[in-house]
Amino acid sequence: MGNPFKVMIMGYLMPLFTAVVALLIPEYDQQYIKWIVAVFVLLMLLPIVLSFRFPDNKEKAYRLTLSYQLYAFTFFSTVPLLKVMKGTIVIQLLLVGLFIGFYFLARFDQRTEVPIVFPDSDKRKWLAIPFYAVPVLLTLFGFGGDHRVTRRFFETHGYDFAMTYISIILYLFACWLLFLFSSLAYKSLVKEGYLEN
Incomplete structure (x- = not known):
């Protein structure tokens, strides 16, 4: 993985990218700057707090910080849908709750006998196939990144x-990524005993 400290520092670019996108899409809203700044302040304090938690092994602190950077990366991808649903606080809370639920x-x-993400056993590996098909389907439903088709869709169906x-597609992809990152973090850090003292 290289130098864990350098990887952790570079890791801040991932949530920064989605934070900028989330701030601008669908429209700039100053209210969300506070949320973005709050998340980044927590991310910046995290390695310091975790260094006190694991004083003998700073690498643990850096790896854990990197996993939370990945979670922030996915969380900021949900913000466009939260902004679209502005004014409906109940729906916004449900969306955040569903996202955290993943x-x-x-x-x-990961605690089941055969987990979906990288199952350890050969039996029932077919359960992972639908999971890995989700981003392919979301890409197809999201026009495969073709800006001409997307522009035509906006012109035909209206901006709202x-x-x-598009925000729903992005939200679903963020939920899928969160499930993947959480599974990988649990598998590598907890199941393989990396966090044990």
């Missing part, structure tokens, strides 16, 4: 509907 669902999945649709 974190715990991944942890639960198209932005809601």
